[in-house]
Amino acid sequence: MPPAPSSWTWKASILVSDPRNDGIAGEWFRPGSSAAITAQLAVRDEYGLIVDENGHELARDWLTDLNVSARIGSVARRITFRDNSVFETTDNDGVDAMLARAGSKTGSWVHRAEAFHPRLIVFMAVGVLLVVAIYKWALPALVELAVAVTPPVVPQIMSVATLKSLDRAMFHESKLADEAKKRLSDGFADLVEHSPPGTANYTLNFRGGGLLGPNALALPDGTLVITDELVDMASGDTELLLGVLGHEIGHVEHEHSLRQLYRAAGVAGLIMIIGGDVGSGMEDILVEGGGLLSLSFSRNAEAEADRHSVELMARAGYDPVAIARFFELIEKKLGDKGRTSMLSTHPGTPERRQAVLDHAGSLATAKDKPGADQVR
Ligand SMILES: [Zn+2]
Known part of the structure; x- marks a missing residue:
């Protein structure tokens, strides 16, 4: 007969799968403040909310109203609430997993998070234009110069x-x-x-x-x-x-x-x-x-x-x-x-x-x- 799972193991597995314990660790900044407050970001139904270490709610918004910065290497993600308070975390995998989970509820939120990177798009567009310009104009001129000399x-x-x-x-x-x-x-x-x-x-x-x-x-x-x-x-x-x-x-x-x-x-x-x-x-x-x-x-x-x-x-x-x-x-x-x-x-x-x-x-x-x- 296999040993019965101890109550501790049983409880831990419930905790892990409990949607109430999916918080992402990070720091929260009040609107306009640079003082970091240790907090967690959690998803409840269609809300994103910030909870401090004592379980007190600091901010809450519809998921669709949150603005999530793009993932760029290991740079910390910024999640901006409507009141301009900001949650910052280096747990990129956690944020992506949360985005994916939330996607089934609110597809638009995920879409927005992935598509809305104005600075990145401008940066890439400038890069592409530069390469095209070099290929089209600078390269032929350099080739002629090289042939001549x-x-x-x-x-x-x-x-x-x-x-x-x-x-x-x-x-x-x-x-x-x-x-x-x-x-x-x-x-x-x-x-x-x-x-x-x-x-x-x-x-x-x-x-x-x-x-x-x-x-x-x-x-x-x-x-x-x-x-x-x-x-x-x-x-x-x-x-x-x-x-x-x-x-x-x-x-x-x-x-x-x-x-x-x-x-x-x-x-x-x-x-x-x-x-x-x-x-x-x-x-x-x-x-x-x-x-x-x-x-x-x-x-x-x-x-x-x-x-x-x-x-x-x-x-x-x-x-x-x-x-x-x-x-x-x-x-x-x-x-x-x-x-x-x-x-x-x-x-x-x-x-x-x-x-x-x-x-x-x-x-x-x-x-x-x-x-x-x-x-x-
Ligand atoms: Zn030929």
Whole structure:
């Protein structure tokens, strides 16, 4: 037979569950007074009341009329009565439990306690606005400044490191026939000749793409790589490939890699300001040379590079819209599903093909009109 519970245990359990003993310990201040009076806050039916150590009632209000301050860390909660007397307690859990209990009786009170934090809302709104403003205005300006003051040796070092790690991890030696290499190199020389001199020192490199598959890429110092797979895909259409190289030259001349890198660094800085920590992925991008590859360009950068290809190809005497054939080709051969790296780093091909044709069209019209050069 189990031992009968002693009367003491029985009484204690009644005491704990008795709603009359749910008081929260704290201090009470008369209206306008700074003298603390040790007291308890208790809930009776739909009232909140303050009782002193001797059980005397000091204040009483409908729960719906009490104003409870928000929970902020371990800061003491202030519960203000209508007569402006204030009860202060550090028992945050007790207050929350009481709010939850009272919620079943007076939902509005809980709602008010949770929703009414004017100072906190203003504080957070200012913080959010500040971050948005930095992102929208300060960051682009800082990126431009950083690009402008970056000495040429920085993109050179980044490019050498990136090509080295790509050669180690991904690329194979090119198996292209010398004839195909020569055709492309000659065309590439034409393009570079028509690029503003001194902006970059261009080299064209041939590689087996490995995991990268059919692709072309430009490193920020003007080192370009074209993969055998891309050359094969073009099935002899050299101008198409030159159009792609013109696009890559556009990335170099507009310094998209550097911009993207500085932008990522700036965003990482912002995240650090807000959250106090930068993910390890971001660290890889900033620290590792190979991280350059994991940054895809913005749609604006891609469109700018596409227009560059159109203009450069025209200047060099090639078909300005050859790159449109490239878009057509990957739409047809690969399906624009973003499955290959080429597509994930060069998204939205149907729209871009149309934009290329439009741009070439507007250039042709501008050329026909006398004096149009001044307008453009
Ligand atoms: Zn691109």
